[in-house]
Amino acid sequence: MRAQLLDEYDVDYAVLEVLSGQDCYDHPDFAAEWNSAVNEWQAQEWLSFDSRLRGTIAVAHEYPDLAVAEIERRSGDERFVAVLLPASAAEQLGSRKYWPIYEAAAAFGRPVAFHTGGYVDHRGAGYPSFYLDYHVGNGIVMQSQLTSMVAGGMFEAIPGLRVVLTECGVAWAAALLWSLDAAWELVRDDHPRLERRPSEYVRDHVWFTTQPIEEPDDPQHLIHAIEQARLGDRLLFATDYPHWDFDSPSQALPRAMGEPLRRAIRCENALALYGLPRERVVE
Amino acid sequence: MSETNGANGANGANDATGANGANGAIDCDVHCAPEAYEALFPYLSEYWRQYIAEAGIRLNGLAYAYPRGVGPPAPSSYDALSKRLRGVTVLNCLTGFETHRNAYFAAAVASAVNDWVREEFLTRDSRLRASLVVSTVSPGDAVSEIERVGEDPRFVQVLLPVRSDLPWGHKENHAIFAAARSAGLQVGLHAWGRAGKAPTPSGFTTTYLEDYLGNQPIAQAQVLSFVSEGVFERFPDLRVVVLECGFAWLAPLLWRFDKDWKGVWREVPWVKRRPSEYVREHFRFTTAPAHLPPDADRIDQVLEMMGGPGMLTYASDYPHRHGDGLPALLDRISEAQRRGVLWGTAAELYGLTEAPIR
Numbered sequence: 001m002r003a004q005l006l007d008e009y010d011v012d013y014a015v016l017e018v019l020s021g022q023d024c025y026d027h028p029d030f031a032a033e034w035n036s037a038v039n040e041w042q043a044q045e046w047l048s049f050d051s052r053l054r055g056t057i058a059v060a061h062e063y064p065d066l067a068v069a070e071i072e073r074r075s076g077d078e079r080f081v082a083v084l085l086p087a088s089a090a091e092q093l094g095s096r097k098y099w100p101i102y103e104a105a106a107a108f109g110r111p112v113a114f115h116t117g118g119y120v121d122h123r124g125a126g127y128p129s130f131y132l133d134y135h136v137g138n139g140i141v142m143q144s145q146l147t148s149m150v151a152g153g154m155f156e157a158i159p160g161l162r163v164v165l166t167e168c169g170v171a172w173a174a175a176l177l178w179s180l181d182a183a184w185e186l187v188r189d190d191h192p193r194l195e196r197r198p199s200e201y202v203r204d205h206v207w208f209t210t211q212p213i214e215e216p217d218d219p220q221h222l223i224h225a226i227e228q229a230r231l232g233d234r235l236l237f238a239t240d241y242p243h244w245d246f247d248s249p250s251q252a253l254p255r256a257m258g259e260p261l262r263r264a265i266r267c268e269n270a271l272a273l274y275g276l277p278r279e280r281v282v283e
Numbered sequence: 284m285s286e287t288n289g290a291n292g293a294n295g296a297n298d299a300t301g302a303n304g305a306n307g308a309i310d311c312d313v314h315c316a317p318e319a320y321e322a323l324f325p326y327l328s329e330y331w332r333q334y335i336a337e338a339g340i341r342l343n344g345l346a347y348a349y350p351r352g353v354g355p356p357a358p359s360s361y362d363a364l365s366k367r368l369r370g371v372t373v374l375n376c377l378t379g380f381e382t383h384r385n386a387y388f389a390a391a392v393a394s395a396v397n398d399w400v401r402e403e404f405l406t407r408d409s410r411l412r413a414s415l416v417v418s419t420v421s422p423g424d425a426v427s428e429i430e431r432v433g434e435d436p437r438f439v440q441v442l443l444p445v446r447s448d449l450p451w452g453h454k455e456n457h458a459i460f461a462a463a464r465s466a467g468l469q470v471g472l473h474a475w476g477r478a479g480k481a482p483t484p485s486g487f488t489t490t491y492l493e494d495y496l497g498n499q500p501i502a503q504a505q506v507l508s509f510v511s512e513g514v515f516e517r518f519p520d521l522r523v524v525v526l527e528c529g530f531a532w533l534a535p536l537l538w539r540f541d542k543d544w545k546g547v548w549r550e551v552p553w554v555k556r557r558p559s560e561y562v563r564e565h566f567r568f569t570t571a572p573a574h575l576p577p578d579a580d581r582i583d584q585v586l587e588m589m590g591g592p593g594m595l596t597y598a599s600d601y602p603h604r605h606g607d608g609l610p611a612l613l614d615r616i617s618e619a620q621r622r623g624v625l626w627g628t629a630a631e632l633y634g635l636t637e638a639p640i641r
Contacts, residue, residue, distance in 0.1 A: 087485075088484075088485060088486075089486070090486070091486050091487070092483070092485050092486035092487065092488070092489075092493075093485070095486075095489075122481040122483060122484055122485050122486045122487075123480075123481070123484060123504075124445075124446050124480075124481055124482045124483045124484055124497060124500070124501040124504070125445065125446065125447055125450050125451075125484070125501040125502075125504035125505050125508070126447045126448050126449040126450040126451075126453070126504075126508075127449070127450070128450055128504065128507065128508060128511075129450070129453060129508075129511070129512060130511050130550050130551055131547060131550055132507075132511050132543055132544060132547050132550055132551055133450070133504070133507040133508060133511050135543050135547070136507055136536070136539050136540050136543050137484065137503075137504055137507065139535075139536070139539055140484055140500040140501075140503045140504055140536075141484045141485050141500070143499070143500045143503075143532075144483040144484050144485035144497060144500045145485045147483075147492075147493055147496050147497070148483075148485060148486070148488070148493060151489075151490050151492050151493050152489070169535070169539055171534075171535035171538060171539075172532055172535040172536065174531075174576065175529070175531035175532040175535065175574065175585075176496075176499075176532070178531060178574040178575055178576055179496050179499060179529060179531070179572070179574040180492075180496065182572065182574045182605070182606040182608065183492050183495055183496055183574075183606075184492065185606060186352045186353055186604060186605070186606060187350050187351075187352050187353060187490075187491055187492050187495075188352070189350065189351055189352065190350045190490055190491055190492060191490065191492065212539065212542065212543075214535055214538035214539050214542065215538055215541070215542045216534070216538045216588070221534065221538075221584075221587075221588050222538075224581075224584045224588065225534075225535060225588075228576060228581055228584070228585075244546065245543070245546060
């Protein structure tokens with residue numbers, strides 16, 4: 001990783017996301033033990049070896065009491081900068097079942113990062129035949145999850161909660177916000193707990209990682225999409241190293257963005273969200 | 284063909300988003316629904332009448348599931364509908380979307396709905412067209428139903444629910460598209476569908492808002508399926524109209540679809556062109572809901588990015604409400620483009636001329 005990523009691209013900080021404990025059908029004791037081991041492994045084998053690395057707390061998310069215990073256990077280690085959950089689980093991620101995890105994360109000052117993957121059998125349109133549909137569909141799943149998160153009221157209930165939607169693309173956000181706001185106007189009676197427009201909750205609570213960044217023929221369209229959703233200070237650069245659809249730190253963001261936005265996405269937004277020391281970052 | 288009718292398009296559209304359908308517009312999505320299965324009894328065999336009566340099967344869900352603010356149940360008779368009619372109108376009856384896993388029952392109900400729509404509505408007003416509904420359980424039964432009634436020119440498309448067990452592009456479903464094209468029909472993909480499994484790609488929902496907006500992500504999954512399964516290579520004349528699922532999501536979806544296809548195209552060698560090219564050629568989207576940005580300049584961006592207003596075709600979705608996006612949209616496009624959205628796109632899709640079919 002040093003040779004291929006950190007040194008090669010002059011990366012100042014890299015956040016590890018270890019997905020191997022993200023299946024939701026494990027035995028609870030095994031799930032808790034496995035995720036705890038994953039975190040210990042991160043600490044011993046990775047974080048201790050390179051000060052550029054940061055970890056994320058893997059948890060047995062289907063068993064919130066066990067997940068909360070693991071968050072408490074790791075909370076004193078500042079190198080763990082977020083709590084990691086999959087983007088798909090037994091229930092929708094806005095379900096109150098998972099709120100204790102979100103409350104613990106917020107209490108310990110950690111965002112919750114939802115990473116593409118996890119349970120894959122919720123398929124309102126049926127199961128796709130090909131990896132192509134499945135992979136494009138990761139962005140679609142996250143749209144549905146963000147709808148669940150907003151509609152279920154978790155941002156209203158947990159004011160300190162910050163979430164990071166990871167590896168799901170970014171350009172779809174604006175269209176979803178318009179739909180959420182329009183639908184909320186129509187059925188406000190149905191959502192007495194939502195005191196603000198859905199887009200306001202998203203604005204205050206939601207960050208997105210960039211990979212796989214959408215690539216319209218006209219790069220200006222991507223900038224439109226980011227501006228439409230007011231995501232300029234909410235985007236966090238990600239490579240998805242070491243996967244085939246890796247986004248290069250030096251090439252993925254179109255030049256048309258201009259340097260201030262590129263810099264915000266490449267480093268400023270993440271420094272602010274995770275409270276990372278900025279001494280390391282070369283101006 | 285659209286010259287005379289298009290002249291009052293803007294008024295018509297404002298009208299459409301408020302109380303009424305539009306003169307000079309083809310309204311691609313107006314709902315009707317029987318109040319109870321008993322209304323379908325004239326079109327069901329004695330066996331199914333008994334089956335319904337003795338088992339106490341009731342219509343449920345769709346027609347009455349809407350919370351306050353979204354609209355009343357769909358009209359169940361021509362008299363109830365007729366006050367609303369202004370121009371050429373495509374009726375969509377979703378009653379069969381919610382039937383059962385019993386394939387024989389699903390086929391019988393689909394046939395009964397088509398006969399009911401024909402007798403109760405189509406025979407009574409030459410402005411009316413309708414979608415042909417089919418079994419969503421058995422593609423074979425769907426083909427039989429298309430062959431049974433598809434030659435009637437008043438049926439303009441085969442209507443499929445956006446929720447499905449298999450994505451609609453799957454090879455198991457291609458016989459439906461072959462039958463549709465043989466009968467000169469297009470395909471409509473309409474919001475909603477059978478309950479019983481998660482209606483979204485992320486799990487079960489707990490509120491109407493989630494169900495309602497859940498139609499949009501699964502419509503996106505269906506768009507991917509039609510392209511990746513090679514449907515349009517096999518049926519180059521097929522057009523798919525996506526109804527009541529929005530459209531502002533289209534451009535970002537295609538950006539990612541094209542990008543991923545460039546990486547893994549070998550998995551789907553029958554996809555010969557960039558996915559976005561198939562979508563822009565073969566898909567159209569109705570204007571209800573038009574969930575758009577509050578800022579007018581941004582509306583221009585959305586239209587430009589998705590491929591222009593030619594991708595859109597007008598629908599009121601009577602009697603349901605979706606907010607006031609449509610007037611804002613029509614306000615941002617040229618007169619010629621308005622005529623396209625209100626009339627031309629649908630006329631081309633469905634082969635409709637100005638003179639109603641007698």
